[in-house]
Amino acid sequence: MRARLFLSVFGFFLMAVPVAAKDRPPEPPPAELHARLALTSQNPASLDEAIRRGERSAGVCRHCHGASGNSVRPEVPNLAGQNAAYLLEQMNKFVHGTRRSSDFMTGLIQALSPQERIDIALFLARQPVAVKAADTSAHAVSGKALYGKLCVSCHGPAALGTEKIPRLAGQQPGYLEDSLKRYRAGKGERIDPMMASYTRNLKDSDIRNLAAYLSTLAP
Ligand code: HEC
Ligand code: HEC
Incomplete structure (x- = not known):
């Protein structure tokens, strides 16, 4: 199953990484990205635009994280409804190597620009979470x-x-x-x-x- 997922997004990975590595300005410090995210959240017009861009950029994530960030695989996290600053921080950690996952996942996040990470975090945080039946065991x-x-x-x-x-x-x-x-x-x-x-x-x-x-x- 994981192999199939891997292959389905592999094309994107191959295209995105070399571009990212070559033409990318230096990575801003995480605090600067958090300040940008907070500022965008406070301005309704900028927020709307960011969410629209985020929805487009998050298209490749749905292969694993599900439509609108609601995963259907027990081992893949839901991103829908997750707190935006937390999502941004985890993406930053993948970029800086302070959180390790499969090389593939890390490469995919590293291929995003800082602005794409902010937009995706703002989009996903506003998606409704699918509710499961309560467990009374x-x-x-x-x-x-x-x-x-x-x-x-x-x-x-x-x-x-x-x-x-x-x-x-x-x-x-x-x-x-x-x-x-x-x-x-x-x-x-x-x-x-x-x-x-x-x-x-x-x-x-x-x-x-x-x-x-x-x-x-x-x-
Ligand atoms: C090939 C499958 C796959 C794809 C595609 C993928 N992810 Fe993930 N993602 C995972 C898995 C598996 C984890 C859990 C990894 C871990 O904890 O080591 C994860 C974890 C995360 C986390 C941390 C969530 C948390 O609760 O801490 C974030 C944020 C994330 N992914 C964002 C993205 C974004 C944004 C994209 C699209 C650009 C993306 N992922 C594409 C499989 C994928
Ligand atoms: C002192 C505060 C604190 C306490 C108490 C705490 N947590 Fe956390 N938890 C955090 C922080 C901060 C993070 C994010 C850490 C990171 O960046 O990896 C986190 C992350 C997590 C995650 C990862 C979620 C994700 O989406 O990837 C899980 C699961 C979790 N905590 C479960 C628990 C459970 C269960 C307990 C009780 C046994 C607990 N935590 C107690 C602060 C706390």
Whole structure:
């Protein structure tokens, strides 16, 4: 399945990367891009334009992330409804190599210009999240209790996050599990000191329970 996806977007990848590498002005610091994103969000006319451009640029992402950022693959994250500054920050991390994924995914993000990243983040953040049926199993009930104890202080009571902290409600279950295990393993795929300390003592069963609860949590 992954191989098929890989091939379907490979053409774009081959075309985009050499152009990006050759004619690209130097990468602005992340803070400058965040300031641009905030400024654009405050101006309705610029925001509308950015969202329209973002929708076009995000066309290639739907092969994996689904139409309007609602993924149908458990291991591929939903981007719909995710907080814009968080999306931009993660794309910046792929660009700077402080978040590692498959070479293919990283190459694709590196081929985007800073403005395209801002536009895509603004577009995706405004797409509605597909809601899944609530999970009432014992796993989800335990996950909810653990969430209330360890995670709620940052990710919030409805798991919607903040501008800089990701929304977890409705996120794909396999992706939630993979991400938590990556923070816990500390091997550099995902680096965040806060998440490292909050996942350090989680057992695999805790991670499964948290994913069962969060992935079916409606907005
Ligand atoms: C070949 C499949 C594929 C394509 C195409 C793809 N992605 Fe991804 N994307 C992934 C996978 C898999 C992950 C999870 C990677 C990880 O955590 O290592 C991911 C993660 C992300 C994340 C981090 C999400 C989070 O919640 O932290 C962002 C942002 C993202 N992708 C943006 C994009 C954008 C923008 C595009 C289009 C320009 C795109 N992706 C195209 C597969 C893909
Ligand atoms: C002290 C604040 C804090 C606490 C407490 C916290 N988180 Fe996080 N979490 C963050 C931040 C900040 C990020 C973004 C880190 C990054 O850039 O990789 C994050 C990222 C994540 C992600 C990645 C989401 C994505 O879309 O890729 C998951 C999953 C997650 N947290 C789950 C949890 C769970 C489950 C708990 C409780 C066990 C928890 N967090 C506790 C701050 C926190």
